[in-house]
Amino acid sequence: MKKVEAIIRATKFEEVKLALEKAGIESMTVIEVKGRGKQKGITQQWRGAEYVVDLLPKTKIEMVVDDARVETVVDTICSVAATGKIGDGKIFISTIDDVIRVRTRERGTTAL
Amino acid sequence: MKKVEAIIRATKFEEVKLALEKAGIESMTVIEVKGRGKQKGITQQWRGAEYVVDLLPKTKIEMVVDDARVETVVDTICSVAATGKIGDGKIFISTIDDVIRVRTRERGTTAL
């Protein structure tokens, strides 16, 4: 099993969620984060002075999926979340050793 | 070393924390997340219209522990956090390569 962590624009989240749903990926955990990558901060103003907010609000989606579905997830996210402008986000993939469903104590893929 | 990520009901967190403490697991990092799995959202109302909130607030606990203690953690969480109703949560287990204690730069298991 793999964990897919996608960090995307908060304003794209609703669309991504819908697209994933259609692709059959319903389970997910979502976290509000701040981040920066290639994209530099945006300039805001406060009491007549400008300042650069370095880290921008982003939404992080964590999905643990079957190895087989990783590419579907990546694909779906990339096609919906990309605007072509810097700041679209990143996807990280890592390995999950085991999963347990708390309610039933099922383990492994069936617990997903 | 393993990282145990447990996503549970926010209302169960206090009990889980106590149970883990009793089982000797004190170190943890806690994050407020939203999520959905098998459980579908709940219906809320707003100005005379109903709407479904898709992702429900959950609490995520991250604990990095010795391989030996993984099962204790899983067991403790499952026994306390389970209500038998959909939405009880999931536990994900993955591998951690190294740990460093910032204060002392100790590494590995002793740093836990």
Place this chain on the structure above:
Amino acid sequence: MKKVEAIIRATKFEEVKLALEKAGIESMTVIEVKGRGKQKGITQQWRGAEYVVDLLPKTKIEMVVDDARVETVVDTICSVAATGKIGDGKIFISTIDDVIRVRTRERGTTAL
């Protein structure tokens, strides 16, 4: 590629961010968390009664970096975030299988 997760004092974050920048690490994702390790909670008061807040606010920084840069990151964080007092934080290192840049669908190290 490695994922470096550093959980540090919120009050040290600004300094750590600057030090990392100087060390050439700009990309990061930041999450507000609560946690405890060796450090026990602090005592607060409310309406004439004392109570112990168990989990303290901490800041978690997630950085996915080349294997080669892991030590730089660890070093930088340890030297800036350490105050010598309990509660300075932990760094966890784990393996990332793949990275995708959403905008371009680039993969692997070039996507970092």
Place this chain on the structure above:
Amino acid sequence: MVSGKRTIQLFLGLMLLGLIVYPCSSADPTGAATLEEKPDAPVNFSWTLMCGFLVMFMQAGFALVETGLTRAKNAANIVMKNLMDFCMGALSYWAVGFAFMFGTATGISGLIIGFDKFFLMGEAYDVSTMELWFFQLVFCATAATIVSGAVAERIKFSAYIIYSVVISAIIYPIYGHWVWGGGWLASSEFMTTLGGGYGALDFAGSGVVHAVGGFMALAGAYLLGSRIGKYKKDGTPVAIPGHSITLAMLGVFILWFGWFGFNAGSTLAATELHISIIAVNTALAGAAGAMMTMFLTWWRFGKPDVSMAGNGVLAGLVAVTAPCAWINPGAAVFIGVIAGVIVYMGVWFLDHRLHIDDPVGAVSVHGFNGIWGLLALGLFADGTYGVYTTQGPMVTGLLYGNAGFFLCQVINSVVVFAWAFGLGLILFWVLKHTIGIRVSREEELQGLDIGEHGTSAYPNFVTTEPAVDGDIA
């Protein structure tokens, strides 16, 4: 930017002009002569001004209701709009609005518009005129700020500023003149004959203030279109919950508090002891409106809805605003109950049938209930109070036998709708096709706080938006 500079220069120019012209002719700026003439002036001035202060404070109530019922990412923009519509409104009403509304009006043209006292100059530099101006300003500003909620979360700030100047300088004052300034609705022979000694009436402004604001709001919300994500492709409305019920309800309390000044202060005199009855009616109609809306939502959805109960209070208050001095407490309760039904159905109708996106219910609260207030006055006036005074002729409504007066109120209702909605359409249409009225899609998604003001209302809090089930239009 350019317009900013121009405006400033204009103002500075006018200031200087004002300073020179002022003292040459004036009435009683000192107040000594007025005091001698009217020994009751102190108690009436203090009553009217204090009530005016309360009405001014309603601005805070509007700001909170509107910001509380919308999203955190637009909170700063909304309070800013509320602050600036009062400020721009005050300056506009000082410059020309008051002149159009209460300028000396004689002959046929006087039935349409007033035309002196610009910039409060000349004869207007007088304690009584100033008292009137102040009390009328806060009413004008109330009308202006009503629109803010209906167009929230998507209107361009610059367009809103222009809108607020136009309503305060022209749209509100002219209609106000027709009802309160000696204009045709109240004073033309046709109307007074029809009404049986008096034409259309509106004690504290269900029509003049609330219906004008409410139907301008309708025009604005309609021309702006709905917020992104508000309706599914099939038209089903999607809830967009507001970011602070607490602040919204604080706003309701502040509005209710201020409304006592609004209604009871409209006697402009404490020597009208009828103020106590007005206060009672104001309390009861608000209570009845909230009670009704609470039970309606409870009955329909299984749970009493908080923000709708707040709207219920305001609906009751709007509806009792026109009749408050001419009805008895029983009628006030009845009017409030019906107002609760109207606001409930109005919100539903706009959202589910017309698909017009009014985030805070401004159209239903102020527009529909403004009309209900005018009609209720035509129905329930019970003959215990005269035309803004204890002296006769006493005002009576349909239920007390005066069908003609009810007709006056019907005419007034049609006129206020046509005027406010019509001019609203024109104004927002012109703005739409010149400077534009709606922010870009990106800005709307990110929030107007960043887009319009480069700031965040709550930079120390981690914010989020509830993920709701729904396709996106």
Place this chain on the structure above:
Amino acid sequence: MVSGKRTIQLFLGLMLLGLIVYPCSSADPTGAATLEEKPDAPVNFSWTLMCGFLVMFMQAGFALVETGLTRAKNAANIVMKNLMDFCMGALSYWAVGFAFMFGTATGISGLIIGFDKFFLMGEAYDVSTMELWFFQLVFCATAATIVSGAVAERIKFSAYIIYSVVISAIIYPIYGHWVWGGGWLASSEFMTTLGGGYGALDFAGSGVVHAVGGFMALAGAYLLGSRIGKYKKDGTPVAIPGHSITLAMLGVFILWFGWFGFNAGSTLAATELHISIIAVNTALAGAAGAMMTMFLTWWRFGKPDVSMAGNGVLAGLVAVTAPCAWINPGAAVFIGVIAGVIVYMGVWFLDHRLHIDDPVGAVSVHGFNGIWGLLALGLFADGTYGVYTTQGPMVTGLLYGNAGFFLCQVINSVVVFAWAFGLGLILFWVLKHTIGIRVSREEELQGLDIGEHGTSAYPNFVTTEPAVDGDIA
């Protein structure tokens, strides 16, 4: 649902009845006759009404203090309770409460209860009666809303609605009648003889309003039981910090602001120039209470406690409410200081000894200090003011030689405790064993906003609860 429908039908029925009956008999609805008779009426009406508006605004203060000192997940429920107790209270007090309290009372039965002016009909359609009703309504609503805080975060909304009807219609008015409506505590021969020309007194309602609310709150909190997690197995209290100190303290400021209307307005006349002394006493007692509580918590915990200092203000204000017109500023400071001690010890005693869970300190602030206010009046009345008037007999307390009057106040204190706590127990006991008074465990953990109203107060913020050290009861 059913009860909703029934209530609506009932109200509609009564409305129609009311409309028909009204005009047949009335006193002076126009106000002209009253004005002629009492030339001072304008200044007194405007003073009383304006002060009444301020008191009405205290509702917002209560809402904020209560919501600020409790958790975010219950915020919408708490403001809704505060709004609806005012609304249901207003309708109940209009229907029957005022009749019981100020209905014409003659003979023996009159010492117990009044019995006309239901629905403000008939003779009650009069500017003076209406003025009195309005001012009394806002007091009644204050008593009702006090309970809200003590039962917060666990009471069923439906039970609360019923409670608020009962207190406004019956419990508050009857006791109120005994003190302010010509009832036995103030006017029976036994009491007036004992007091030396006057019976039990209570200028602005330390007893009538605050102690009644405070001890009803005690009964409610006791029968409800404590919130989940409030006490460890061994009974040690666990702190449950409130979600917004800022809003809570804004509430304190609003309450203090309104309290000037509460106390000084209780002369019902600006011709009583004593209002200035009342204002001074109100300022000083609140300040002294806060100062004392601040220093006490500073001394005991090493740090001055914010929400307790806020409670200290309110404690001082409650305590000075009964004596405010009859004492000098030095006594006001002293009363405030003691009030600060009482609220500090009361909160501690309820929490650590009785294990009664009162989230906002309502019992200590309003109950205990309500009694202290009644007794303080019996001690410190200094003979400079008469029985609600400048005319004699002047009111003097124990320290000025009138032990009998102090006894009157002791009796009054016992009675108010017995009445409010006793009826409170009965009311909540009956509710508990019929419709139930407490939400389910799941609902309480999840928050009453979702459970009772299907909504969230702050959907745009990521919320959390502090993880405290403690076993869970």
Place this chain on the structure above:
Amino acid sequence: MVSGKRTIQLFLGLMLLGLIVYPCSSADPTGAATLEEKPDAPVNFSWTLMCGFLVMFMQAGFALVETGLTRAKNAANIVMKNLMDFCMGALSYWAVGFAFMFGTATGISGLIIGFDKFFLMGEAYDVSTMELWFFQLVFCATAATIVSGAVAERIKFSAYIIYSVVISAIIYPIYGHWVWGGGWLASSEFMTTLGGGYGALDFAGSGVVHAVGGFMALAGAYLLGSRIGKYKKDGTPVAIPGHSITLAMLGVFILWFGWFGFNAGSTLAATELHISIIAVNTALAGAAGAMMTMFLTWWRFGKPDVSMAGNGVLAGLVAVTAPCAWINPGAAVFIGVIAGVIVYMGVWFLDHRLHIDDPVGAVSVHGFNGIWGLLALGLFADGTYGVYTTQGPMVTGLLYGNAGFFLCQVINSVVVFAWAFGLGLILFWVLKHTIGIRVSREEELQGLDIGEHGTSAYPNFVTTEPAVDGDIA
């Protein structure tokens, strides 16, 4: 702790003393004699007291503006400071402040300081004196609370408590005496000759209240140093955005609301019908200030700045406070426009040039515009109103030919700056070198809520701080 105990003992001792001494000599505590003598007293008392209540409510406005414009981690500390400066201020002003300011002043020493009516004892137990005390108290408390914002987020709470006692007991009253209590600035022969029949004037306190507060704030902010992270190593200011624009703007509305009481109430009489003109000027100057600041920030930064527009309102209000009764509406608009420029430039100058860290703009709003208000009065007084009365001599300014009076105002401006800034430096310097004025670096980073009060203002919300681009000083 020790000081806490001592203070308490002292207060208890004084109480007892007070209770004994009081009744032996007094003027008219009942109010009956005053009423007979002055039949206008009721309307004047009710006006003055009601306006005083509004001014008291400004405390809430200050609390919100200050807490809204600073960070969440210091919110509880800031509202606590605001509450306690009012409480400690009230007790101090009762004990000695009022005596210094309005104590009977005769001969040369009387030009400097008053010296009776301590603890409102003896002759002060009189309805008129009490009325004056109350109205003056709320002004004193306003001056005290201004400083709170400028020293926010870093001052030790204990030092702040001492500061607030000293300003309310000594610094404010003595300067106040010079202008309003019969002291040398207003009443010395030199000044009255120079002014042409009257010395320095200040209708509602641009100088007495705002400049005093503003320049004490400057001294405090200067001696405290800037907040950690406020300036880069090269001195460039780093923005530290406040945690709730919504609450800050609510604060602005509350302040504006209260300001009508502040200015119009300063006639101390509703028989001065000029109150209507004061209200108009107060509305227009605030509006003009906000309009100007909005356009300036729009022009300079491309976007209208919300919190600066709020400051613009307050700047206009401060500036019009001194002249409000003596100018016409055109001048009020002009004064407001200039005030908007001053606050914009003042904030910039302090931040970018002097590097003095004033988180909420208190120095620019209250200090600089306080001076502008004094000078504007010297310029624009138009001869329509006398020296706090309708009777002559009428007050005229430079533009109306009275250069001497303008000179008086210049002298007054210099004096108020020297007095407030000078004593401010001394006071904070002494505190700095005794108990210390600044919290530790760790505490400041963690927030003063935890450090000073052991609490969190928002424990149910996940908080964060925006990560800005900047090196740390």
